Amino acid sequence: MNLHFSLRQLQVFLAVAHHHNVSRAAQALAMSQSACSSALKDLENQYNLQLFDRVGKRLRPNELGERLRPQAEALLAQAEAFEQSLSQQPGAGKLRIGATLTIGNYLAVSLLNQYLQESPGSDVHLAVANTAQITEALLNFDIDVGLIEGEVHHPALLVQRWRPDELVCFCAPDHPFAERPSLSDDELLAARWILRETGSGTRQSFDRAMHGLLPQLDILLELQHTEAIKRAVEAGLGISCLSRISLADAFKRGSLVPLETPHRDLRRDLYIALHRQKYQGAGLQRWLAICNESVAAQCP
Known part of the structure; x- marks a missing residue:
């Protein structure tokens, strides 16, 4: 031919x-x-x-x-993988990972460390952004795989549950709510809130959990970074709600205090997202395996 x-x-x-x-x-x-x-x-x-x-x-x-375009992307990716095999270069080639903020800041580093130990010499890039931005990058083939906190429904994307997570409301140790066994809806409405921005997976999960209250909440600030939110809460500006993963160290130190909201379901899932027509070379396949193995290792 x-x-x-x-x-x-x-x-x-x-x-x-x-x-x-x-x-x-x-x-x-x-x-x-x-x-x-x-x-x-x-x-x-x-x-x-x-x-x-x-x-x-x-x-x-x-x-x-x-x-x-997807067919061209797949052909070119296969050609690059073939060239690497011909040249016998070390590593698993190029891998472009997108991760939302909680995952990128608190989970991805250990996964990257394992990947690079297994495949030294690999060309790996990690982009950290919110769920909406990661989704756009996947659709534009800017990244190979996305690890996201928000739910995404797009016909071009394959989205699978990766691991469970939970949001937790929290405040500073000297906040009036700190000693309360749990918070009622009236207390949630009375609070000043510091939240993630619209478009983030954390905000999507929070908004869903606060159905019926959301339009009445007193939202003082909307910030893009979890660390900035934690600092603002520590300073007494208000209360917030973030992933338990991002709060574990602060809870251990006592710089932040968890708030119980038993009548509000703050459970959620984290997801792995791929373009349906993305060519899955050896590097991407190994990355997906490492992500899934990390969940299996946590099971008793």
Whole structure:
């Protein structure tokens, strides 16, 4: 079979789809703008088709381009894996991981350590953002896998439960609520809250748990980082609600105090998310295995 496209043309197609701009795509591929533009034009002309629509100064994949993009991503990933095998380079190749803040700050490091011990020389990148941003990165093929706290429902994504988690309300040791055995709905409404931002998985779980109260809550601050929220609560600005994973050390030190809310279900799951058409090379497969093994190791 004679192929009428080259891997370089696929690289250009994917880079333009990612950057929405030929100039930035050329820069990312270390090509001249004219060479990048010619490669894309040749690919379209060879098959007498158009892969992009021009929207202002931006190039966006049209319906055909979006349909072909996952296949091109998979082909290029397989080619890179094949090249690595030919060159017999150490490591498991490139792996781009996205993790939401709680997972990225409190769980991912130990998993990364195990992965790199098993596959030294691997090229691994970890991006930490909220659930909405990780979802967008998966859909745009900016990352290979996402570890997320929020529930995501998108037909292009495969989302599987990874491990259980629980949110906990908490306050400073000198807060008036600190000595109370549990909080009623009236006390939750009387409190000032410092919460994660909309779009985060933690906020999604909190909003669901506080159904019926949410519109009346006194939300003083919405912050993007768990550590900033903990510092604000320690300073007495209000109470909050975060993953127990992120609060374990503070509870041990006594710098923060857990608050019982037995009438509010703060349980949730953490998830692993993948694009359904993502090629799962050896590196990604091993990463998924490490994530699942970490859960199995916690079971008695």
